[in-house]
Amino acid sequence: MMLENRSKGRTGVNSPASFAKPDIDERLYLGTIEKGLLVLDTFCANPRPMTLAEVSAASGLNKSATQRVLYTLRALRYLTHSETTRQYSLSVRAMDIANAYLRSNPIVEATYPYLLEANKQSKETVNLTELDGSDIVFISRVPSRSVMSSYVTIGTRLPAYATAPGRAILANLGSTERNEILVNSSFPALTSYTVTDREELFERLDEAREKGYAIANQEAMLGDISTAAPVFGYDNKVVAAVNIAVSTANWTVEKVEAELSPITVEIARQMSKVASQYRRV
Known part of the structure; x- marks a missing residue:
């Protein structure tokens, strides 16, 4: 599946991320569930209270369908609604x-001690x-x-091409x-440092594969340098990446590569031994 870039429309709201659908059996596919999840995704793309009109504009659903979905999600307690502002918000x-x-992801729990160790070392x-x-x-x-570093929390999503992990x-x-992920993708500049040239990006990927780690210098966030190494799971397939992120106020790329990249590579190697025990669908 290919993730499309979010775009901001005339209303100032972001459209939710969308994926190319695989071949589906129309006899089994429930469009009503798709609409409900589309509305939830709209709140993910716009983490703030929104009116019915804003949800409709961002999701692309007409107002009648949007109203029904919002009512249902509110009744199921996935959304709250303010009678004063007439805005909807995600509920707890x-x-x-x-x-x-x-x-339910065994890798998260099993690898956490290694994250602690990398934090202790770095x-x-x-x-x-x-x-x-x-x-x-x-x-x-x-x-x-x-x-x-409050800009990143569990669940934060960033474009892969602009990050070390x-x-x-x-x-x-x-x-x-x-190639399925990258060939038809665009690479907008997130900062003035973001690599947007396709040929250069693929060269960076070849270099990362050869070295065993990747480095990104302020490409997704200004003031942030990151080094990352791949974590391999069952059948030696890459399943994740561990990275150490630091501030440009205290670190240079050269210092990160010399002192922190070896830590990420070793921690990723240890994590891979654990992750390889779990076969995920």
């Missing part, structure tokens, strides 16, 4: 699905990420005590799978 119950995913923020479409998603995290994963996918 919406966290249940994400929490269930983290609890005294910096350490993350575990997975690839979803053309994005990476942060699924586990041990923050640095000395640097506040994304490149570490992409570099170790099979060529067919990697």
Whole structure:
């Protein structure tokens, strides 16, 4: 599946991320569920209270369908509604699905001690990420005590091409799978440092595969340098990446590569031994 970039429309709301659908059996496919999840995805793309009109504009559903979906999700307690502002918001119950995913993913629990060890060695923020479409998603995290990095939390999603963990994963996918994700993708500049040239990006991926780690310098976030190494699971397939993220106020790319990349590579190697025990669908 290929994740399309979110876009902001005239109303100032972001369209939810969308994926190319696989071949589906129309006899089994429920369009009503698709509409409900589309509305929930709209709140993920716009993490703030929204009116019916805003949800309709962002999701692309007409107002009548949007109203029915909002009413249903409110009745099921996935949304709350303010009678004063007439805005809808995600409820605390919406966290249940994400929490269930983290609890059901054995790799998250099994590798957490290794994140702690990497944090202890580096005294910096350490993350575990997975690839979803053309994005990476942060699924586990041990923050640095000395640097506040509130812009990233569990569940944060970033374009893989502009991040060290994304490149570490992409570099170790099979060529067919990697090309399906990247060949038809665009690479907008997230910062002035983002690599947007397709040929240069593929060269960075080849380099990451050869070295065993990737480095990104302020390409997704200004002031952030990250180094990452791939985590391999069952059948030696890449399943995640571990990365250490630091501030440019205290680190240079050269220092990160010399001192932190070896830590990520070794921790990823240890994690791979654990992750290879779990066969995931």
